[in-house]
Amino acid sequence: MLKTPLILDGALHYGGRDELGKSVAQPYVETTAISAGKVEVRRSGKPVQRFSLERAPELQALLTAFSALLGGDAATLALYYRIDAQQDGARFTLTLTPQRADLARHLADVVVDGSGAEPRCFAFRQTDGDSSVMLLGPLAAIALPQPLTAPAVSALCRSAAP
Amino acid sequence: MPVGRSVTSPRRIGVAIAWIALLLALAGLVRRELIVGNDLRSFMPPARSAEQKLLLDEIGDGPASRLLLLALGGAPPERLARLSHDLVAALHRDDRFSESLNGETDLTALDPKLLPYRYLLSPTLDHAAFDAAYLRAQLEQRMADLGSPAADLLKPLLASDPTLETLVLAERWTPARTPPLREGVWFSAHDEALLLVQTRAAAFDPVAQHDAISALQAAFAALPDAAGAHLEISGPGYFGDIVSTHTRAEAEWLSAIGLLGFAALLLLAYRSVAVLALVVLPIASGAIAGLAATALAFPAVHGITLAFGFTLLGVAQEYPIRVFSHRRAGASIEASVGGVWPLLRLAIVSACIAYLAFFASGVTGLQQLAVFTITGLLVAGAATRWLLPVTLPLQFVDVETAPWLERVRRALDALPRPRWLPWLVLGVALAMLALAPAPFWQNDLAALTPVPPALLKREGELRAALGAPDVRYLLVLDGADDEQLLVLSERLEPQAEKWKSSGLVDDVDLPSRWLPSITTQRARQAKLPDRAALEAALADAQRELPFRSGLFAPFVADIESARTLTPLTPRAFAASPLGARLQAMLTRRDGRSVALATLGGVHDADRLALAIGAAGIDGGHAGLLDLKTASESLVASYRERIGRALGAALLLLAAAVALAFRDVRRAWHVIAPMSLATLLALAVLRACGVSLSLFHLVALTLAAGLGLHYALFFERRTDSVAEERRTLHATLICVGSALLVFGLLATSTLPVLRAIGLTVALGVGFHFCLSTQMARPRS
Secondary structure: OEOOOEEEEEEEEEOOOOEEEEEEEEOOOEEEEEEOOEEEEEEOOOOOEEEEHHHOHHHHHHHHHHHHHHHOOHHHHHHHEEEEEEEEOOEEEEEEEEOOHHHHOOEEEEEEEEEOOEEEEEEEEEOOOOEEEEEOHHHHHOOOOOOOOHHHHHHHHHOOOO | OOOOOOOOHHHHHHHHHHHHHHHHHHHHHHHHHOOEEOOHHHHOOOOOOHHHHHHHHHOOOOOHHHEEEEEEEOOOHHHHHHHHHHHHHHHHOOOOEEEEEOOOOOOOOOOHHHHHHHHHHOOHHHHOOOOHHHHHHHHHHHHHHHHOOOHHHHHHHHOOOOOOHHHHHHHHHOOOOOOOEEOOEEEOOOOOEEEEEEEOOOOOOHHHHHHHHHHHHHHHHOOOOOOOOEEEEEOHHHHHHHHHHHHHHHHHHHHHHHHHHHHHHHHHHHOOHHHHHHOOHHHHHHHHHHHHHHHHHOOOEEHHHHHHHHHHHHHHHHHHHHHHHOOOOOOOHHHHHHHHHHHHHHHHHHHHHHHHHHHHHOOHHHHHHHHHHHHHHHHHHHHHHHHHHHOOOOOOOOHHHOHHHHHHHHHHHHOOOOOOHHHHHHHHHHHHHHHOOOOOEOOOHHHHOOOOHHHHHHHHHHHHHHOOOOOOEEEEEEEOOHHHHHHHHHHHHHHHHHHHHOOOEEEEOOHHHOOOOHHHHHHHHHOOOOHHHHHHHHHHHHOOOOEOOOOOHHHHHHHHHHOOOOOOOHHHHOOOHHHHHHHHHEEEEOOEEEEEEEEEEEOOHHHHHHHHHOOOEOOEEEEEEEHHHHHHHHHHHHHHHHHHHHHHHHHHHHHHHHHHHOOHHHHHHHHHHHHHHHHHHHHHHHHOOOOEOHHHHHHHHHHHHHHHHHHHHHHOOOOOHHHHHHHHHHHHHHHHHHHHHHHHHHOOOOHHHHHHHHHHHHHHHHHHHHHHHHOOOOO
16 A cells, blocks of 8 residues: 555653553654553544544454553563564564454564664554564664665664664 | 014024124224224324424434443353344444444545545635645644554555544444444443444334334344343333333233123123123213224324223213113113103213313314213114114013112111211311312323333443433434524534533433535635645655655645535435435425534533523524423323313313203212212322323223213112112112223232222222212112
8 A cells, every 4th residue: 555664753751550642753753642541543634533442443442452562561461462573682473363363364463673661663563564672762763774675674673772 | 482583593593693693794894995094193183383393203203312322241251252144234234223323334544535534524715724734733633643563554554644534534434432342342341242233113103113122133133143042122112112012911801800800790780691792882982983993083093092992981881780770671762762862862972071171172182082082982872773683682581670779778878977077078078179289280191101111221231331312302403404504513512612611411312413514615725735735744754764655646636626626415325325314304394404413411501501501603503402301291291181172072061961851950960970970080190199191181081971870870860769779779780890891900019000900999889889979869
């Protein structure tokens, strides 16, 4: 569907068990706030979208897992995904494969690369071959490899910390 | 022995058996021919205004009142979700239900054949055009959507519908408030699966509602997984069903005890089993003849006619008792019956003349009541006069020889009878009427058959959880045709948003929410770009965005086909599930199109009514219909008619008695105690804080009919003390049995039974006391 992976530039805020914020600065501006089961999506020039997490069970599963990952809640995470972890010095790679059929229908896996306690990349690979990658922290500031291809971004995520 | 000159005992038994057989045969015939309607409308005064006409058509038939609210519980959520799914599938196959919802209906799945219509149905083109700028903004949004966790949900739509019109429509068609989904179906906060079911039958039709509810329960019980889980039903139709079942059960139970007591009383009084068998024959004949006459004269008889008719026919139960008590030792049956017949005939004929007043009311239900009651009384009287005497056993005890009877007679004679007493009673009654605390009339018929508060509370909870529409208020739109109606509805849409935002109402389900007018569809169609323009705009919009080229070919194709579609009419739309929903809102009346739109959560009915009233257009208008107020006003106007008819009946009765006596003084002795006792019963009820309803009026009429008998027989001049004792005997049996049967009803927990029982028992007591005081000749 897309010619290139979607590169989002922004920040994630984890505020506790059921509070998660995502703000995107590039290539569009959007902030998403999830708090106590309610989702608010703000895009520039658009009215705020508010909906209940319960209205979107698949979204809820995804975000519960996401939240569990950031909160270090392995037990909850294991409810939704099979976890493969690789450790190389300070760097780590977690491959999360969805366990539940409703999630697995569209999502092939989530690959999280990081260093120390900090996640640096979230790569969502979908069953139709599309993927989106989120670069966090120091990686977000560096120049992206050209041409921008999935393997190049993946290599960047796994490279030694700059 | 002069008794039974030519008719032997075996022949008497033969006649009785033939009589019973004839009654059974007639009853069978009537049962086959009689159509009992439950349509409240036949019991309402004829509608005068268009609004009243509409109300009569819709009362209890409004779409919201036909909703049943269901909750499934008692099993894990996954199993409940499966049950919910299977139950909806089962109900879809059942003709008794017009709609079954559990949250599963996928609104995004607009009938695939209608998919290109989304550009005509969605309001997007009202404020936008599919040019490069708009498409660019949309595609940027889609890119952001792809970066969000919701990407999976949108991807399947992207190629054919990049502006997400299917979602716009799904959002438009989603009720303002629906329960959260779990396992794909609606769930409450208490782990129950929730469903909304609409019956085809009107809420006021208890027979059809009972049928639908039984079918619903059977369908649930038949589901493979139903064991252990339970189905809870709520809603107006269900309440009507349980209340009428409960009322019938309690009435039958109390009547059974009353009848047993009545039988014991008769056995004690006449010491004859045969009398026990024969006593019911005149009234049964009257009832069956009354039913037959009503069935012949009218296409359908209302259930209320029957209930009121049987109550009023209760007077006829006295006829055979008068015959039994007045049999004289040494006289033939013919001579004994002949002695009381003139008075009995007077009572019957004057009652029939009185009920003629119901004919003048112009209300079908009351006219039916008149046919039933008059036929019933005449036949019961004729059967008492000409059939009963030829079936009575030859052996009998002359009741006047009982020593206790003479003691009672002496005691009554010894009572002081001051002439000022009736005037004092009149004064007290008037004072009680004047000072009574509660409102005079009870207009809310539902208050007489109340639904247990716990059930109402539960209904409120389920209604709120399901976001189900209000049962009391409807928005009524009318226009020359469907198109004008939809145009009016579209004009109301922005207003409805204002009503919602100012808190007057939570949701307004306008017909144009489901289908825009042809005018609007054409306007949107005219704004669709042709293929070349669209492809150019799309190429422009896609520049620098990461979408693959050619991705949106299905979108281009859909727009191309949308450009030449014939706009949808309600009739064409009706083939799809969503269109069926719209069709259910629309009716034709007097050559005009009328829509009944449901309202959710009405918070300020007065202001809403004003706002709606001000929103009409040329040739079409809108109005708020308050079913409760409207039906109460109808009940009030109906009661006014029945009250006037009864007043006229009383005057006719007095005139008939005076005419028969040809003596105003004697007529006064009969009419005065009867009228005063009726007034006193009314006053005591009022002083006890009772607000009067139709049921009280009918009960007062029955009591007055009985009181007429007491007064007539007490007033009867006779030079024999033995005959006086027989009169007293008959009257005491009549009063005793009426007090027993209706006194028992008065102990009921149900207000409607209490209303009838208490009123008749009070009335009978007062009629007896005042007749002994005022009607008996002074020695």
